[in-house]
Amino acid sequence: MVYKKNYYGAYGGQFLSQSLMPALDELKSAFDLFKKNKQYLAEYKDLLNNYVGRPSPLYFARNLSKKLDQQIFLKREDLNHTGSHKINNTLGQIILAKSMGKTRIIAETGAGQHGVATATAAALMNMECVVYMGEEDTQRQQPNVQRMKLLGAKVVPVTTGCKTLKEAVTETFKDWLANQKDTYYLLGSAMGPAPYPEIVKYFQRIIGQEARKQCKKLTGQLPDYVIACVGGGSNAIGIFAPFTQDKTVHLIGVEAGGHSSSYGKHCATLSLGKPGIFQGSYSYLLSTETGQISPTHSISAGLDYPGVGPEHSYLKDSKRAQYVAVSDDEALAAFHTLSKEEGILPALESSHALAYTFKLAATVKKNSIIIVNLSGRGDKDLGIVN
């Protein structure tokens, strides 16, 4: 395995304040026990099956496939309870939190999908829940703010900096620093300090495990391409992980190209950034020549982040995965295409993966098997696309 002592190759680590090291150690020990505990694993599996509705279908997109002359399959994470892949992770981590005796759950959220999934898990387990969300995101993803409140969570709008995901992450770490005794930080993507990237991957890899089996069953083969959008990188690592040893399968991560490739207008971290140290790990990062963190832009709140999980940096450098970017406009067009062609409203995050799929379809061998991770549904985005 590539993962060694908190690092994926050169990337990863635990770049946080010394005072949080005991909390990370405690988390790591609890996670090691969790993975060996049959009862916790059974509870998790039961929730995935009967609460989330797993396995999620691998749907053969019949109209798109015909139109593009390819075999397009959609991994339907949008059909999960709460409407995205985020719930796979929050249910796992909340059992972990309970096993540690924590009583209070805190989380960051961008699009609000992770916030909703955390609030849902906390409601289910009867735990106090506080979600930090950039003020700009509370406005552009209003329906999710309402959902979190209905689920009993407290939503704290963050007004510093760009008022988006990175500020929400910083505020959540600050809360954790002060309240680590009784509080569990339920991080929403495969990023941050070790062991979070491993924990989140562990709970999201179910996406790829199912997709791999389903694809073999439906086509008799492995896919030629697996495509996912990349914010922090959790839905992508979840679907990539079970395929990394299958050398014929191309793994493609799609980042948000925003308006353009100029400063502040995008969040294509792997495509346009370089390695740096931020929010817990050494990984690709968008920062200025003096090391300040760059402002970012994306039409999709869930991708609007200047960093990326460390394993993606490793997969990029080792060339096991390829990372590309598509623009706001291309993602929007893909949103409409999927809605009209297949009757599925995709999340704007997932629309990035679709947009690249459409481009790719025109350039690769006809009849290729392409799996797209449809990480979430688009209901939350109606205010933006209209």
Next chain:
Amino acid sequence: MKNEIIPYILANYPDLQTTKELLIHCHKLGIKYVELGIPFSDPSADGPVIQNAATKACINFNFDNLLAILLDLKKQNINLEITIMTYANPLYIYGISNFYTNFSSANVKGLLVPDIPFEERKVLTRKNHSIKNVWMISDNLPSASLKKIVSNSNFYLYLVAYLGTTGKNIQQSDSLKSTIAQVKKIKDIPVAIGFGIKDKNDVTNILNIADGAIIGTSLIIELDKSLNSAKEFLNNIIL
């Protein structure tokens, strides 16, 4: 280090000329140690006051302009012992070897990086330079980690007064005292306390138990009024 008041000065806030004047003033007051903060866009260890100041100060900050000022002060024989406090990314992008080479010739004696814990010290390790790492400790560290950190320190230790961000209220606590006692048992090394030290009274209390008291947020609040208020604030605390 014994009985030292250590001002935290945020570089380039509101501009480098002010930083320079404050450093000169510290020297005039007989202050020996200064913690000089590099502004960062996303300061995760700081409360609202320093965070707001840093988001402004980081906009046109660069290390080389600061270096020029420090070299100039040295030329004027203003020899403070400076610890640079910077978050990891500005330092990493500037280049760690670069930093050691350039800043060791400018009276910089220590380097403190709040988001590089002792466990990740490899990132900071370079051969042949005189700048020493200042590690942060807190009362929640297991004694094994404390022992490793203390035995590997050779300048002073930065004990955070509470778990949280800068600018809250310090609580007199027995746990600070006992952490210091634990440190001294491992090694005879100075301990400075920072976070939440607001006024002369806090300073006096802290210097009863520690070798240094770091004062940051209050100084910035005064600086927001005027450079003169900041100077007077320092005068009152020192004299």
